[in-house]
Structures are given as structure tokens and as C-alpha cells.
């Protein structure tokens with residue numbers, strides 16, 4: 001299939017061609033760089049759908065498996081479960 | 096052996112990206128951009144990317160006028176797809192909650208009009224007519240400037256970096272500068288884990304990390320990292336164009352292109368640090384609670400909307416909330432652009448360009464020399480009344 005037409009990240013509208021350009025033409029070869037250069041993975045779903053696909057592309061570049069692709073340890077970003085503003089007003093903050 | 100460069104730019108946030116591009120465009124010489132991580136790894140990648148010309152001094156309004164013009168033409172200048180700069184000029188709506196606050200806004204608007212920034216002054220009725228979804232309890236008036244808005248901080252920075260690369264600049268990622276190298280009264284290069292890299296001019300654009308780099312060679316600057324938090328909601332159909340802010344309530348909120356609302360509110364007593372080893376970037380429940388109660392007063396329609404992500408970043412604060420720019424004349428060849436104080440993204444394109452002009456000895460598009468590093472010791476602070484947090 002034409003990489004221009006394969007959508008990797010639906011949230012941010014990023015194609016496979018965009019991902020490959022970042023990796024092979026521009027030298028952004030870690031997950032963190034590809035994410036920031038293309039915005040893939042920054043959409044509302046938080047990369048749930050597209051992250052595995054991007055990691056697979058990078059694994060091919062690094063000639064390794066997706067779990068060994070260079071990546072900054074992810075920050076834990078609360079809220080762990082999506083909460084509403086109405087609920088957030090009620091939270092006990094005694095950290 | 097590492098190559099020797101005419102210019103080494105330390106840091107690939109908006110500041111380093113703009114300076115590197117503007118130097119390359121002027122054919123200043125060979126340029127190396129270094130980042131300990133990658134472009135946008137610092138404050139630039141965590142920012143809200145708001146752009147406004149609604150400031151209160153002739154100085155800031157003039158610089159932001161240059162920045163706005165830059166942003167409006169960036170896709171052409173950098174030869175980058177327009178949608179990939181992500182410029183959206185939905186305006187900034189500044190709400191006033193007291194007569195005194197409104198009087199200050201009116202005074203700011205008089206300054207803005209003088210510079211050619213056509214901000215409107217609105218009554219609460221006019222605000223309600225245009226944006227009926229906002230709750231205006233306690234609002235006595237507002238100002239609105241249609242050319243304000245936001246640009247994508249990632250895309251914008253990478254557009255500058257890629258343009259600089261096309262003009263011959265080199266980018267080395269994952270290469271931290273461990274120490275600035277000096278010989279007598281001159282900088283001569285930088286120490287990295289891969290060994291020294293030599294360069295005749297060093298531009299420190301390392302955001303809040305600049306303080307430590309300079310301290311290690313005996314230069315003290317009053318620039319610290321101040322923790323500010325921010326969140327984004329699930330996407331909603333687009334219906335609110337402007338960034339809505341209030342100086343007295345210290346919040347900003349805006350709907351992004353994909354429909355999520357992005358917003359922040361300043362902490363009462365912000366955590367802050369001078370040394371990177373102390374940085375703490377944890378998000379807090381306290382912020383979530385304060386943000387929710389603040390925003391529901393103005394945007395009650397968000398009540399049942401889900402917050403999907405929350406993060407923290409560092410404002411790059413200086414004593415007078417302005418950049419530190421220009422030569423650090425304790426050493427020959429040492430320059431700085433850092434300390435945008437929570438608005439370093441929007442000022443980047445103008446201030447970064449003017450610094451490049453300063454470095455190559457061109458006439459400055461606007462005189463920013465009073466932002467020099469000595470102003471703190473000399474007691475010549477630059478004061479701006481219109482800042483959020």
C-alpha cells in the first residue's frame with residue numbers, strides 16, 4: 001500500500017510516509033523524536049493506537065524488536081483514569 | 096577529532112532553533128546545534144504555545160508585533176507546509192474582574208494602538224454576544240486582539256531546525272554539554288561525553304539549564320526553573336476560538352485544533368529551583384483541583400468533560416520576567432538567549448532573529464540591548480505589567 005495513504009496516527013493525521021521521512025530522511029530515529037517531529041502519539045488517545053506501529057517502524061530501522069527501540073522512560077501523567085472537571089473539583093488534595 | 100565550528104548553539108528549544116536558523120540565513124559561518132536530548136525536549140515541548148501582542152509596554156508590544164509577522168509568514172520563510180506550523184489566530188480574550196484591572200487593560204490597549212496592534216475594548220455584553228458559552232460573573236470588561244493565537248511548538252521548532260539544516264547547520268542530538276570550555280577571557284568550545292568540540296562563538300540557549308552551565312564558569316545569572324502545570328481534555332466539536340485569559344485569576348484556556356481544551360493556572364507559591372539536579376516534574380492533584388474550580392466559573396460547559404492528560408513544565412523565570420539576551424562579556428565569544436519567563440515561545444522568533452543580527456553586527460530590527468545580562472547588577476530592570484503567572 002502507498003505509505004502516503006496509510007494513516008498511522010488517526011488522532012493527529014500522520015501517515016506512514018511522514019513517519020518514514022522523519023526516520024530515514026531527517027534522522028529522527030528514536031520514539032521521542034519521531035513523536036515530536038510528527039506529533040504522532042500526542043493525540044487524545046495518547047498513542048494507544050499508533051505507538052505500536054511507530055515502534056515497529058523504528059524496530060525495522062534499528063534492526064531490533066519493538067521493545068528495544070530507544071525511548072525516554074515515559075512520565076506517569078495523572079489522571080490515570082480520565083476524570084471530569086466536576087470530579088476534579090471534589091478531589092481531596094492532601095499530598 | 097571533532098570538527099571546529101564558528102558557532103556552537105547549546106540547546107534546541109525555540110530559542111536555539113531560531114538563533115541557529117537566523118545565523119545560517121546570514122551565512123555567518125559553520126554552525127553546530129547541540130541538545131542533551133532532542134529538539135523541543137525542554138520547556139518548548141511542554142508549553143501552551145500561546146502567542147499574543149497584548150502586552151503593556153511599547154518594548155514588548157513592538158517585539159511581539161515582529162514575532163506575529165514572523166509567525167504569519169513562517170511557512171514561506173522556512174519553506175514548510177502551512178498546516179505544519181499550526182498557526183491559529185483565534186485571538187486572545189483578556190477578561191477583567193475589577194475596574195482597576197480594566198483601567199490597566201485600557202492603558203495597555205493605548206500602548207498597543209500606538210504600535211499598530213488593533214486590540215478591541217469590549218463590554219461584558221459584547222463579550223456575551225460573541226461568546227455566549229462563557230460565564231461572565233464578575234467580569235467588568237475585556238480586551239480582544241484577533242491576530243493573537245497559538246502555533247504548534249513542536250512543528251514550529253522543527254521547522255526552524257530543518258531550515259537551519261538545509262542551510263548547512265548541523266544538529267547533534269543526545270549530546271549534553273558538560274562544561275563550557277574557556278581559555279583566559281575567551282570561550283573556546285564545549286566539553287561533551289564524546290570529547291571536546293571547539294568553536295569560536297558559543298550561544299547558550301539551554302533554557303533553565305543555562306544557569307548551571309554559566310555558573311560553572313563563574314557567571315551568575317538570575318534565571319530559575321519554576322514549576323507550572325497544564326492539562327488537556329478530550330476533544331469536543333470546535334466552538335471556542337480565542338485563548339481566554341485573566342491576569343488577576345492567573346489562568347489561560349483555549350480549544351486546540353483537534354478539539355481538546357488546553358489550560359493552566361498558576362500555583363500560589365510555585366516550586367522553583369536554580370540547579371537542574373533538584374528539578375521535580377511530578378504533576379499534582381492540587382493543580383487539578385484548582386484548575387477545575389477556576390475554569391468551571393468561566394466555562395461551565397466543561398463540567399462533564401474528561402481531562403485526559405496533565406503535565407508539568409518549567410517556566411524559565413528571570414527577576415524582571417524578560418529574556419537575558421546578548422553577549423556575556425565576561426568572556427569573548429559567549430552569547431546567551433534564555434529566560435523567556437513563561438512567554439519565551441512567542442518572543443522566540445523576534446528576539447532570536449535580533450540576537451543573530453547582534454552577533455553578526457547587523458543593524459537591529461528593534462533595540463533589545465537593554466535585555467543584557469548586566470541589567471540585574473546595574474539595577475536596570477525592564478518592567479512589564481501584563482503577565483500571567
Ligand SMILES: Cc1cc2nc3c(=O)[nH]c(=O)nc-3n(C[C@H](O)[C@H](O)[C@H](O)COP(=O)(O)OP(=O)(O)OC[C@H]3O[C@@H](n4cnc5c(N)ncnc54)[C@H](O)[C@@H]3O)c2cc1C
Pocket residue numbers: 105106107108109110111129130131132133134135136137138139140141142143144145146270271272273300301302303304305308323324325359407408409410411432433434435436437438439440441442
Ligand atoms: C506549562 C508551560 C506553559 C507555557 N506557555 C507558554 C505560552 O503559552 N506562550 C509562550 O510564549 N511561552 C510559554 N511557556 C514558556 C516557554 O515554553 C519557554 O519560555 C520557551 O519554550 C523557552 O524556550 P528555550 O528554547 O529558551 O528553552 P527550552 O525549550 O527549555 O530549550 C532548552 C534546550 O536545551 C537543552 N539543554 C539543556 N541543557 C543542555 C546541555 N547541558 N547541553 C545540551 N543541551 C542542553 C534542553 O534539552 C532543551 O531542549 C510555557 C512554559 C510552560 C512550562
Ligand code: FES
Pocket residue numbers: 008009010011012040041042043044045046047048049050051
Ligand atoms: S492514534 Fe496517535 S495519538 Fe491517537
